[in-house]
Amino acid sequence: MLLTSDHRENAMPDHYRFGTSELRPAERQLLIDDAPAALGAKAFDLLLALIQRRERVVDKAELFDAVWPGLVVEENNLHVQISSLRKLLGPSAITTVHGRGFRFVAALESDAATTAGSGGETKHPNNLPQLRTRFIGREKALGDCAGLLHDARLLTLSGIGGCGKTRLAQELAQRQLPAFPDGVWFVDLGPLQDAERVPATVATTLGIKDAIVAPLERLTEHLKSRQTLVVLDSCEHVIDAAVESIDALLEKCNAVKIVATSREALGMQGEQIFMVRSLSLPATTDVDEMLRSEAVRLFVDHARLALPDFTVDEGNAAAIAEICRRLDGIALAIELAAARVKVLSVDEIRARLDDRFRLLTGGNRAMPRHQTLHATMQWSHDLLTAPERRLFRRLAVFAGGCTLAAATDVSGDAADEYDTLERLTALHDKSLLIVDRDTQAHPRYRTLETVRQYAAERLNEAGEGDDIRTRHLLHYVALAERAAPGMEGPRQGEWFAALWQEQENLLAAHAWCAHAAQGGERALRLVASLWRYWSGTSQCAGGYRLAEAALDLTAGDPDSADRGRARFAMSYFALRLGRYDVVLSSAERSLAIGRTLGDAGLIARALTGVGMGLATTGQPRRAIVAYEEAIGVARSEKDGASLSFALNGIAEVHRELGNLADAQGFYEQSIALARAQENARETATGLGNLASLLIASGQLDRARTTLAESMALGSGIGSKAMVECQLDVVAALAAASASHSTAARFHGATLARMRESGTRHDPVDEAFIAGWMARSREAIGTAAFGAAEAEGKALGYDVAMAERNRWLSGSE
Incomplete structure (x- = not known):
């Protein structure tokens, strides 16, 4: 009963x-x-x-x-x-x-499936497995799937292997029991080796006897008047046979609905596809916030199966969050990692994720493809065609994704981009590739890190690793060299944005230089081309390390123009980092190479570097001489970018010496030249420096409008580095305007940003800012100044910029 x-x-x-x-x-x-x-x-x-x-x-x-x-x-x-x-x-x-x-x-x-006492029949006929673990999260996905199934007769749950398609389908089926009075049936197609056995397997699962002959006809006859839900799990390896059976069922059995799970869509008319995404990841390491993450909750739930007293606390929160992120929120990977807590600490699990395919084993014995993370990746790989496998493994060299053009160039296996696009589409359809459409006008193609590691193993096994990584290096050297002049022209915002998207690939290319033939020379080319990018994105410390590594790789090689430009790049990074002894020595070595080679463009830039080095080491008169020579060479070569750069530099020295009229003249020349070249970055830099001079000379209204224009130009090209540095000039303007608390607040915000990037002001700017902050501190008292400065340090970038804009516009 x-x-x-x-x-x-x-x-x-x-x-x-x-x-x-x-x-x-x-x-x-x-x-x-x-x-x-x-x-x-x-x-x-x-x-x-x-x-x-x-x-x-x-x-x-x-x-x-x-x-x-x-x-x-x-x-x-x-x-x-x-x-x-x-x-x-x-x-x-x-x-x-x-x-x-x-x-x-x-x-x-x-x-949902209340059963009678022993010997009774189920209220809703079904063969759904009795699940032994809790269903974690994905309530929205369940609701969405239920709604889709209400309106469609075929719902396909698609996604990468191990993402949780089967578990979601089982939970959905369990909750759909009341809607299907004639039963809900789960059919696992995973073990099938012979695709022709699909209809017979479905028929047998539904209890149809003697379905060996004409099983599909027997199946459709059995279901034609029944209101039934059939779940077909793991269709991808028998997809044609599955499509044939589904097509017959939907055509001849009007009350039947089907839920399929597959690593690729079935491609049928009327098919409703639901992409099963990775589990949600923790945004922070706050314990309460972490427990809202589906990935963390799954990790904890499965860890407690192995270690019942396992908890998340401040000691292990960061490690658990990193494990979940590095495993891409893939449910199977997280379950396997959690099971390791019985023999490893979470820190030890995290440390071993670079070897995840050996670490993450010991899964479901009843499902061989889910026993290890490697097995589920292998299952997907085996379903690819030979050309798809080649592209799949070669995409492993990309870090952070790639464009269609990059995939075509680096893979070197396609007739043209259309050929590559066809294979990329196949990899996407088989849940091995993600298409990001929200980054730029051009889509980017990427794999999850777990998939990328597996592809890298296949690349090395194929003996192609060195060759493809070198092709990747050459592609990004060419990109950097195309970007270099663009970063000083009217499209510099676009170039900076493009390089930001490719930053991980650029770093990977740098790393491969140590192993590639002619790697040192290519490393120099990367440094020479990208110094503007690293400095403009507040990454001078990283740029310095890359320059140092490139120069070490080529130690003992003959001097070249690229080596000279790399020396200049190191000099400029050192300036921003406050390493003033390196500024001068590196610039002088760059100048020596330029003079030896007779390279006027290099000489002009190197002389500017020498001028910066002399100015920052207390030799302003000699700095002026160096800058004057740089200006002369740049004029004779009609090198507008170098000329504007040198004019700004000599203006800085005159401002330090108190020659404000001379400084203003040079600033205005530099700005006019930069405007003519549509070089927003150099224009904004000159305007910001000119604003400092105007503040010093008491021209506060003009300083305010000049700063507003400079900030707008910097924000327009996405240059946080410039905007952050010039926020201190706004602080000085506030101090000069007797808005002393505002000055302290903006100064605090600047200090926080510069501490994050490891950069500092030039000595002339350092002295200028320090003087104005001393006035504000004296005006409101040390305690009040310190409190306002602390508030500024706590501001986020966007909040600080919004406050700056309001103050400059006079609305505060």
Whole structure:
């Protein structure tokens, strides 16, 4: 017989699950999204009483007896508790039946397939596996899939191997039981080696006897009048046969619906595709925030299967977050990693992720393709054609994705971009490639890190690793050399944005230089071309290390123009980092190479570097001589970019010496030249320096408009480095305007940004800012200044920039 309501009330399950919530009576705990919810004792008792009596309306008197036994309680107390439960669970979990009482109406998981006592039949026929682990998260995905299945007859859950397609399909099927009176049937096609056995396997699973001959006809005859849901799991390796069977079922069985899981879509008319994404990742390492992440909750849940007292705390939060991120939120990978906590600490698991295919083993023995992370990757790889496999493994050299043009150039295996596009499309359709469309006008193609590691193994096994990595290096050397002049012209914003997208590839190319033939020479070319990029994105410390590595690789080689330009790049990075002895020595070596080679362009830039080095080491008169020669060479070569750069440099020295009229003249020449070249970066730099001079000479209104233009130009090309440095000039303007608290606040924001990047002001700017901040500190007192400065340090970049804009516009 079926369990009665009284039987249900007397039985005390260890938990009740409904939606994203779980009530644990023994622990007197309510979990929402697997995190403990704040729930008072009486509210807990009321919820438990309603759940235990969920098959009927419970009147108020019975609830008072259950929750407040032996007490006289005002009726308002009951309504207060009901209201608090609805705030936590949503307004529809508990319904009010006016004049009668209340009823718990949320669907419990245990009710979906209620079974009779021993020997009885199920209320809803099914063969769904009895799942031994909890379903973590993805409630929205379940809701979306349920809605799609309501409107479509074929729903395909597609995604990378191990992402959780099967588990989602099983949970969806469990919750769909009441909608299919003739049953819900789960058919695992994964073990099939012979695609022709698909219809027979489905028929056998549904209990159709003697379906050896004409199994598809027997199957459609059996289901033609039944309202049934069939779940076909792992269709990708028998896809043609699966499509044939599905097509027949949908054509001849009007009440049948099908959920398929496959690493690629079936490509059928009327197919509704739902992409199963990776689990949500933690945004921070705050413990409470982390427990809202699906990936972290899955890790913790499976870790507790191996180590029941496992918890997330401040000591292991960062390691767990990194594990989940580096495993790309792939459910299978996270489950396998969590299982290792019985023998390894989470820090040890994290440290071994570079060898993840050996680490992540020991999965589901009943499903060989899910026993190891390697096995699930191998399963997908085996389904690729030979050309698809070649492109797949060669894409492993890209870090952070690539464009279509890059994939075509580096893979070296396609007739043209259309050929590459066809293979990229196939890899995407088979859930091995992600297409990012929100980065720039051109889509980018990338793999998850787990997939990339597997592809790299295949690349090395094929003996192609060195060759493809060298092709990758050459591609990005060429890109850098195309970008170099662009970063000083009208499209510099576009070039900086493009290089930002390719930064990981540029770093990978640099790293391969140590192993490639002629790698040193190519490393110099990268440094020479990209110095503007690294400095303009506040990455001078990284740029310095790359320059140093390139010069070390070519130690003992004959001097070249690229070596001279790399020396200049090192000089400029050193200036921004405050390493003034290196500024001068590197610039002098760059100049010596330029003079030896007779390279006028290099000589002009190197002389500017020498001028910077002399100025920062207390030799301003000699610096002026160097700058004057640089200006002369640049003029004779009609090198506008170098000329503008040198004019700005000589102006800085004159400003330091107090020659403000001379300085202003040189600034204005530099700015006019930069404007003519549509060089927004150099224009903004000159305007910012000119604003400092105007502040020093008391021209505050003009300084404000000049700074506003400089900041707008810098923001327009996405140059945080320039904007952050010039925020201190805004602080000086605020101090000169007697807005001393604002000055301290902006100065604090600048200090925080520069500390992050490891950069500092030039000595002339350092002295200029320090003088104005001393005035503000004296005006409002050390304590008030320090408090305002601390507030500024705590500001995020966007907030600081918004405050700056409001102040400059006069709205504050």
